[in-house]
Amino acid sequence: METILTIKNLTKKFGYLTAVKDLSFTINKGNVYGILGPNGSGKSTTLGIVLNVVNKTSGEFSWFNGSVSTHEALKKVGAIIENPNFYPYMTAYQNLKLVCKIKGVDYSKIDEKLAIVGLLERKDSKFSNYSLGMKQRLAIASALLNDPEILILDEPTNGLDPQGIHQIRTLIKKIASEGTTILLASHLLDEVEKVCSHVVVLRKGEKLYSGRVDEMISSHGFFELKSEQHEALASFLQNNPNFLSVKQEGELITAFLKEPMDAATFNKLLFDNGITLSHLVKRKESLEEQFLKLTDTI
Amino acid sequence: MLRLVNLELQKLLLNRASKVLIFISFVLPFTVLILSSIKINFFGFFTLELGELGIFNFPIIWHITTFFASYFKLFFAIVVVSMIGNEYSNKTIKQNLIDGLSKKEFILSKFYTIVFFSFLATVLIGVGSLFIGLYYSSYTEASIIFRETEYLLAYFLKLVGFFSLCLFFGMLVKRSAFALAFLFILYIFEWIIFWIVAQASSTEMAWKVKNFLPLESMYNLIDQPFQRVVMTKYPEKIDMAYDYAVHWYEIVIVLAWTALFVFLSYRLLKKRDL
Numbered sequence: 001m002e003t004i005l006t007i008k009n010l011t012k013k014f015g016y017l018t019a020v021k022d023l024s025f026t027i028n029k030g031n032v033y034g035i036l037g038p039n040g041s042g043k044s045t046t047l048g049i050v051l052n053v054v055n056k057t058s059g060e061f062s063w064f065n066g067s068v069s070t071h072e073a074l075k076k077v078g079a080i081i082e083n084p085n086f087y088p089y090m091t092a093y094q095n096l097k098l099v100c101k102i103k104g105v106d107y108s109k110i111d112e113k114l115a116i117v118g119l120l121e122r123k124d125s126k127f128s129n130y131s132l133g134m135k136q137r138l139a140i141a142s143a144l145l146n147d148p149e150i151l152i153l154d155e156p157t158n159g160l161d162p163q164g165i166h167q168i169r170t171l172i173k174k175i176a177s178e179g180t181t182i183l184l185a186s187h188l189l190d191e192v193e194k195v196c197s198h199v200v201v202l203r204k205g206e207k208l209y210s211g212r213v214d215e216m217i218s219s220h221g222f223f224e225l226k227s228e229q230h231e232a233l234a235s236f237l238q239n240n241p242n243f244l245s246v247k248q249e250g251e252l253i254t255a256f257l258k259e260p261m262d263a264a265t266f267n268k269l270l271f272d273n274g275i276t277l278s279h280l281v282k283r284k285e286s287l288e289e290q291f292l293k294l295t296d297t298i
Numbered sequence: 299m300l301r302l303v304n305l306e307l308q309k310l311l312l313n314r315a316s317k318v319l320i321f322i323s324f325v326l327p328f329t330v331l332i333l334s335s336i337k338i339n340f341f342g343f344f345t346l347e348l349g350e351l352g353i354f355n356f357p358i359i360w361h362i363t364t365f366f367a368s369y370f371k372l373f374f375a376i377v378v379v380s381m382i383g384n385e386y387s388n389k390t391i392k393q394n395l396i397d398g399l400s401k402k403e404f405i406l407s408k409f410y411t412i413v414f415f416s417f418l419a420t421v422l423i424g425v426g427s428l429f430i431g432l433y434y435s436s437y438t439e440a441s442i443i444f445r446e447t448e449y450l451l452a453y454f455l456k457l458v459g460f461f462s463l464c465l466f467f468g469m470l471v472k473r474s475a476f477a478l479a480f481l482f483i484l485y486i487f488e489w490i491i492f493w494i495v496a497q498a499s500s501t502e503m504a505w506k507v508k509n510f511l512p513l514e515s516m517y518n519l520i521d522q523p524f525q526r527v528v529m530t531k532y533p534e535k536i537d538m539a540y541d542y543a544v545h546w547y548e549i550v551i552v553l554a555w556t557a558l559f560v561f562l563s564y565r566l567l568k569k570r571d572l
Contacts (some may be wrong), residue, residue: 051396053572075398085389089313101305102397142397
């Protein structure tokens with residue numbers, strides 16, 4: 001698999017504060033990566049370092065196996081970090097023209113990309129007159145100008161209204177479905193869960209997990225159960241080797257599976273044992289629960 | 299190189315404020331030059347014609363026009379500091395780097411633009427002076443016309459040096475207004491050094507030291523022409539004689555400062571986390 005970005009033992013210190021600590025991971029072509037972490041966990045700093053705007057303290061990173069210098073590599077990368085930064089006195093078209101000049105891209109791409117983000121009709125409006133949602137979409141258009149090998153997005157939905165968030169997400173999914181590698185930094189878990197195939201979890205600059213999203217949610221799920229025969233159900237579950245643990249909260253019993261079992265089989269098993277259920281739900285732990293477990297500071 | 303200048307020109311020329319300032323810094327000295335060269339009739343009382351004073355004679359005209367035109371560099375200095383200040387306040391410097399401009403290219407695009415505009419200003423003043431000179435001057439032999447054109451070179455270097463200083467201050471403080479204030483502080487600072495050295499040793503020594511400081515060294519490139527004008531009128535007053543030529547060591551000092559300012563701007567950007 002083609003490697004796009006390799007980060008090795010990267011460390012960044014701001015004075016006595018260590019923002020990124022000995023971080024290593026690899027980004028391969030074709031996947032959608034999420035960098036997860038609470039605020040201040042070093043997501044933006046890490047991206048800043050690989051994007052040439054923050055100086056590393058130690059460690060290494062290399063783009064495209066180190067075949068080109070960082071600023072040359074960035075011409076093949078599309079990135080937006082935090083807020084969209086453009087010249088307020090220029091129109092959308094003029095701003096993108098400037099980006100074309102920097103990246104060495106043909107101007108014909110401008111209209112094409114503006115159409116993708118739905119800003120073609122407003123291309124001659126000044127950037128300062130845009131709403132935040134439009135600014136963010138313009139930033140995405142700008143990042144797409146060079147048909148990048150990888151698209152880096154840092155909190156792309158930050159500060160947007162629900163409609164704006166929806167628009168941006170649809171856009172990201174569309175871009176991902178076309179095979180562009182994406183690196184998405186976010187603290188919004190459902191965002192990452194919905195779009196990403198791989199995830200890197202950071203806390204206080206340290207890597208807690210890196211791998212596939214579905215492997216992170218590795219458990220086989222759990223049943224939420226209610227029954228008239230509460231006691232019988234509880235003792236049956238406790239004596240059954242298929243279950244890891246059983247939790248009781250009032251009427252509700254939660255049973256965590258040790259190995260896979262579907263709800264129908266389980267229901268039949270209980271019925272055969274003379275227990276009838278009044279409530280049965282099978283659930284998987286969400287990324288959010290996994291994430292909170294991982295980043296739990298207590 | 300053309301790509302970098304082109305980049306910066308787009309940033310400047312689409313901005314109304316800098317467009318106006320650039321226009322002023324080029325047109326104003328030119329207008330003043332033209333106005334001063336025409337005959338002005340004060341309601342029939344008397345006519346003022348500066349040309350009569352002989353200041354538009356070759357070769358002294360090169361000295362006069364470049365000396366006065368260099369005062370208008372302040373308008374373009376505002377453009378230079380604001381072209382850095384704006385990049386910081388709009389955070390577009392960050393975006394430029396992310397888009398694939400290297401830090402070196404960023405500084406170079408500013409510096410090349412400075413050189414470009416300084417060159418343009420020099421050409422304008424050169425051509426303007428040449429025509430006015432040809433109109434007024436009593437001497438029109440090529441050897442006299444092109445004598446002392448080193449003032450044009452001095453003018454060019456003075457502009458490049460001064461704007462590089464502005465570039466450095468802009469990078470240092472990131473805000474246009476503060477950068478301009480720094481220019482003023484530097485001016486005072488140079489006089490403080492002068493005063494300290496004068497106290498410690500002699501005034502002569504103090505001048506020698508001050509001649510090496512950035513603002514004074516740039517000013518020294520083109521000495522004031524007033525004494526020279528008076529001298530041409532009263533050649534018998536030998537005690538007024540002074541050294542007004544452009545010297546190689548003056549050029550070297552300014553070039554050294556220019557190189558240092560551009561280099562320091564780069565170092566500053568390189569070390570900085572944006």
